[in-house]
Amino acid sequence: MFASVELGRRIEAAEVRMMTAFAELAQVKAPRGTVLLEPIDGGVAVLLRPASPMNKAIGLGFEGLLDEDRLAAIESAWHERGAPVQVELATLARCEVAQQLASRGYELRAFENVLGCAPASLQPAVSAAFAVENADGLDRTAFVDFMVDSFLHGDGSGAGTADQFAREDLVAAMHETMSLPGLRRYAVRKDGAIAGGASMNVDAQGVAQLCGAATAPRFRRQGIQAALLRARLADAAQAGCDVAVITTQPGSKSQANAQRQGFSLLYARAILVKPLP
Numbered sequence: 001m002f003a004s005v006e007l008g009r010r011i012e013a014a015e016v017r018m019m020t021a022f023a024e025l026a027q028v029k030a031p032r033g034t035v036l037l038e039p040i041d042g043g044v045a046v047l048l049r050p051a052s053p054m055n056k057a058i059g060l061g062f063e064g065l066l067d068e069d070r071l072a073a074i075e076s077a078w079h080e081r082g083a084p085v086q087v088e089l090a091t092l093a094r095c096e097v098a099q100q101l102a103s104r105g106y107e108l109r110a111f112e113n114v115l116g117c118a119p120a121s122l123q124p125a126v127s128a129a130f131a132v133e134n135a136d137g138l139d140r141t142a143f144v145d146f147m148v149d150s151f152l153h154g155d156g157s158g159a160g161t162a163d164q165f166a167r168e169d170l171v172a173a174m175h176e177t178m179s180l181p182g183l184r185r186y187a188v189r190k191d192g193a194i195a196g197g198a199s200m201n202v203d204a205q206g207v208a209q210l211c212g213a214a215t216a217p218r219f220r221r222q223g224i225q226a227a228l229l230r231a232r233l234a235d236a237a238q239a240g241c242d243v244a245v246i247t248t249q250p251g252s253k254s255q256a257n258a259q260r261q262g263f264s265l266l267y268a269r270a271i272l273v274k275p276l277p
Contacts (some may be wrong), residue, residue: 061093
């Protein structure tokens with residue numbers, strides 16, 4: 001799969017729609033004015049809580065330079081609430097936008113890779129070793145606890161991330177993710193326990209977003225993530241999606257797993273942060 005600017009624009013637009021949906025759900029439950037949802041030049045800036053892992057500005061830079069006044073208002077609102085502004089800027093966005101953000105005091109903190117494939121072309125095989133089940137019927141609290149605990153016990157691979165979040169903030173973010181209408185949850189059991197879990201969002205414009213996936217430490221390197229990937233790709237193809245995307249840390253085992261299943265590295269996102277004054 002070739003990473004054209006138009007494909008990048010389409011993938012980032014799907015991310016904008018998903019983040020908008022998260023924010024709109026949160027606005028229903030949170031006190032008025034605490035959840036910020038601000039469109040900006042084709043992208044969106046979402047602030048759920050000062051310490052939320054979901055806070056980000058995404059989809060910027062595909063329509064040219066950013067509106068400086070609009071950006072300044074967003075920065076002010078985030079800083080007033082005690083939150084640094086985090087922009088996830090695709091390398092397929094206009095390079096002038098990166099220069100613009102740097103001139104405003106944004107600091108490069110990390111990168112993440114966006115990989116993609118055409119689900120139907122891969123003809124995902126069924127894993128004989130692991131049965132992947134629909135996890136929508138599982139207790140959500142137990143599923144979220146499993147996912148967060150597995151995330152917190154990372155495998156140490158890849159370039160790493162600048163993010164450091166408390167467990168309670170990760171749990172809250174995961175519950176918000178699982179509340180998204182249409183999000184599909186998956187699980188693999190071994191020895192009667194959940195060994196691996198994953199989720200997928202099917203965007204209205206034919207992009208399957210393979211969200212967080214995790215395996216319990218004692219079950220790693222046995223093919224569970226490969227089984228979860230294949231199951232989600234099969235569902236994505238059945239849903240009519242022509243693009244499936246997954247985001248990983250650069251050089252991580254997650255990236256290696258995805259590429260072994262036929263994903264191509266499309267582009268990266270630079271994580272740029274404007275710290276609190």
